[in-house]
Amino acid sequence: MKSSKICQMLEIDYPIFQGAMAWVAEEQLASAVSNAGGLGLIASGHAPKEIIKDKIDKARQLTDKTFGVNIMLMSPFVEDIVDLVIEERVKVITTGAGSPAKYMKRFKEVGIIVIPVVASVAQAKKMQREGADAVVVEGMEGGGHIGKSTTMTLVPQVVDAVSIPVIAAGGIGDGRGIAAAFMLGVEGVQLGTRFLVSKESIAHQNFKAKVLKAKDIDTVITGLITGHPVRGLRNRLTKTYEKAEREEGGKENPNFDRLEDLGKGALKRAVIDGDTKDSSMMSGQIAGLLTKENQTCSEIINELMIETETVLKENAKKWLN
Structure with missing residues (x-):
């Protein structure tokens, strides 16, 4: 590669x-x-x-x-x-x-x-x-x-x-x-x-801990109604946001000001302040696969390359033999 x-x-x-x-x-x-x-x-x-x-x-x-x-x-x-x-x-x-x-x-x-x-x-x-x-x-x-x-x-x-x-x-x-x-x-x-x-x-370590503890179904998409959907970990804010999407005007007349207010500063609260309840903990679905904490970027990349090479070689043997 x-x-x-x-x-x-x-x-x-x-x-x-x-x-x-x-x-x-x-x-x-x-x-x-x-x-x-x-x-x-x-x-x-x-x-x-x-x-x-x-x-x-x-x-x-x-x-x-x-x-x-x-x-x-x-x-x-x-x-x-x-x-x-x-x-x-x-x-x-x-x-x-x-x-x-x-x-x-x-x-x-x-x-x-x-x-x-x-x-x-x-x-x-x-x-x-x-x-x-x-x-x-x-x-x-x-x-x-x-x-x-x-x-x-x-x-x-x-x-x-x-x-x-x-x-x-x-x-x-x-x-x-x-x-x-x-x-x-x-x-x-x-x-x-x-x-x-x-x-x-x-x-913040609180944010990292939530990602590492996440299961496969622990992310949710909010903001579909606004045209700018966001995937993140479920928490009190995502529940509040989902409720606001349903109840405050609904799909026909959404209250965009209310939704915008809910999202203001939400990512910073997760990353910098360590708030895991009323914040936007943006995370991919792959979070459910991650369990190793405190790995350096060098360790991550080396591990990824070894894993990739191993998978490619093993599958080449499996399907070509």
């Missing part, structure tokens, strides 16, 4: 991306993943330019490997963040919540590798036409903001539809998942929840 197109393009050792989780994907996590041979990402979220500039500076002090910045295109500071990554000559960016088409020419002029996150075949094809170097295809199994299709069904359709490298995301947490993704034709994978519980993740 070291010879995958994405490894060669980004000059990384392993085709493993760290998910750009808001409040979690800071310089500590990004640099640790990059030092371990993957691609670490700093999530810009809704932060202003000066804060992200500081994170980039600190990441460069912590690693001399390739790392990237994720640009949230719905951020009120998006224009400033675009200026920043160009000024700083960040090697690679991923984008979410929209199309980076209007900025593509500027990115290309300074040699930035652009990898949008998409949730449909149509989006992937559009990004290829606009000049994207690769796409991250995210299935609804992932944590945080999600689309409508599953990773298993969406990834092969995108692989067949585009000629640029495809990175699979959503529901991948061990070597079996990585091997399955490569069998679907991808050049790399992106993991979020697995790195959320890593030693270098700044997520």
Whole structure:
């Protein structure tokens, strides 16, 4: 897998991306993943330019490997963040919540590798036409903001539809998942929840503990009625949110102000404050598979690579003999 197109393009050792989780994907996590041979990402979220500039500076002090910045295109500071990554000559960016088409020419002029996150075949094809170097295809199994299709069904359709490298995301947490993704034709994978519980993740220990204790059915999707669904662990907030979706105007006339108020600051309360009751504990369905605590990013990536190689070899013997 070291010879995958994405490894060669980004000059990384392993085709493993760290998910750009808001409040979690800071310089500590990004640099640790990059030092371990993957691609670490700093999530810009809704932060202003000066804060992200500081994170980039600190990441460069912590690693001399390739790392990237994720640009949230719905951020009120998006224009400033675009200026920043160009000024700083960040090697690679991923984008979410929209199309980076209007900025593509500027990115290309300074040699930035652009990898949008998409949730449909149509989006992937559009990004290829606009000049994207690769796409991250995210299935609804992932944590945080999600689309409508599953990773298993969406990834092969995108692989067949585009000629640029495809990175699979959503529901991948061990070597079996990585091997399955490569069998679907991808050049790399992106993991979020697995790195959320890593030693270098700044997520509060209360949050990490809830993820590690989660069972297969412990995540829930809220916000479908708003058009911006989010997957996270069940708690008092998700129950309150679901009740508000049902009762305050219903599907015909939803109370968007009420729903927005419930979500304000909810992720920060989980990640920074350690509130596990009235917070948004964004987590993928893969949480039910995760049990190992306090692993370093290096240990995680080494384990993933060993597991993947073992699965591929064992299954090759099984089916070819």
